[in-house]
Amino acid sequence: MGFLFALLFAGCFFFTAPFVGCSRSLLQTPQPTTALDVAEALVKTKNVLSFDSTKKPAFTPLDQSLSASSPSSSPSSISLQIHPRLSIHKSSHLDYKALTLSRLQRDSARVSSLVTRLNLAVNGISRSDLKPLDTGLEFGAEDLEGPIVSGSSQGSGEYFSRVGIGKPPSQVYMVLDTGSDVNWVQCAPCADCYQQSDPIFEPSLSSSYSPLKCDTQQCKYLDDSECRNDRTCVYEVSYGDGSYTVGDFVTETITLGSDSVNNVAIGCGHNNEGLFVGAGGLLGLGGGPLSFTSQLNASSFSYCLVDRDSDSASTLEFDSSFPPNTITAPLIRNHQLDTFYYLGLTGISVGGELLPIPESAFQMDESGNGGIIIDSGTAVTRLQSDTYNVLRDAFAKGTKNLPSADSVALFDTCYNLSTKSSVDVPTLSFHFPEGKVLLLPAKNYMIPVDSVGTFCFAFAPTSSSLSIIGNVQQQGTRVGFDLGNSRVGFVPNKC
Secondary structure, three states, X not given: OOOOOOEEEXXXXXXXXXXXXXXXXXXOOOOOEEEEEHHHHHHHHHHHHHOOOOOOOOOOXXXXXXXXXXXXXXXXXXXXXXXXHHHOOOOOOOOHHHHHHHHHHHHHHHHHHHHHHHHHHHOOOOHHHOOOOOOXXXXXXXXXXXXXXXXXXXXXXXXXXXXXXXXXXXXEEEXXXXXXXXXXXXXXXXXXXXXXXXXXXXXXXXXXXXEOEOOOHHHHHOOOEEEEOOOEEEEEEEOOOOOEEEEEEEEEEXXXXXXXXXXXXXXXXXXXXXXXXEOOEEEEOOOOOOOHHHHOOOOEEEEEOOOOOOOOEEEEEEOOOOOOOOEEEEEEEEOOEEEEEEEOOOEEEEOOEEOOOOHXXXXXXXXXXXXXXXXXXXXXXXXXXXXXXXXHHHHHHOOOOOOEEOOEOOEOOEEEOOOOOEEEEEXXXXXXXXXXXXXXXXXXXXXXXXXXXEEEEOEEEEOOOOEEEOHHHHOOEEEEEEOOOOEEEEEEOOO
């Protein structure tokens, strides 16, 4: 029997009720300007490099269990503490400017990877058609909730969750990624493993570890796999920044807090390289059949991403409905690539005025090109160049009174606010069908790039037809995906 879950977020409840449109107060035309707290943002830039990363959270003992791909099984209760990602590893960056440049470099590689993957899919090319990565590898539910924590102190821009692998569970931090499907964790013995904050997972100590055979459906779902000894499935996943993971494809028990999911297909990586920054692996939340969400048979999931410079945290939740004031939009799928979550965006307004951008700029064509996805792993929102230029020019027109500064990396619109404690900037909103409007906080599009007062407009152009809403713009908003009803929901200020 499923359980009723109610969660209080500053006076707003989550109930197991149908999705409902947002309240009238959230749909009113916003004021032309809003305040940006410059002083508060600069304080965070100075504190983020000195967070205490030595504390390790306690792990909740195993209590309930259910099986992947078995919707009839469900936990009867859930209780989970939330822990900051900054407890994993202290930043190696000497100043905030270096951290920013590292973030943006990583983010550009991330976007390149997503665009490449889409282009391959649209053109009917699978990764297995390409030359395999030469790694030199040789080796012998319902109301499920987990912690989400910011990983940006390492220059990575991802968000992480504390997850238990195996029986008994070995706890590791894993990257949460809506742009990926394959779950994986670093495993012993390591032919090549990068440094992580927790001990490497040891399969021989887990009673639930079970290798998958090559003829299993899970193995066939992989974009890139091989068969070892004509029997055991070997997976390979590569990322646009040069990161990759190769190893055995197996089933294991995944534990979030006191709830476990049995028989989850997961990569046991013996050869791993990359910039995962302390995390032990990746939990895929994409729309493909191998993602954790799909294997759980979740009808919905939601997350709230905390401020990237914060040491606070929020939650990842499965099968919990949206509250009554949810701002909803269509969830659109690409028939060429089922991983990405496309959003039905109709327009953008600046200063309360809808910009002259055709809706087609946000729409996917019949071939699978174009459209706009919402992604937890991309930091900065990317828009097609023509669309970005209209947005940027409108914002710059509304900030003529602010002293300008030189561009920084991919940011071409920056300001010197070193003498300011607070400034007014134009409001910025996303518009969805049926008149729904999501008003962004100023701190989600005017961000500091150093500790001395340089702020930049946190959008960027892309030459690709694919646009992406990144996690900087999602900060502080609970983002939900009603998979059964094809809706995306936003609840501002509910982390």
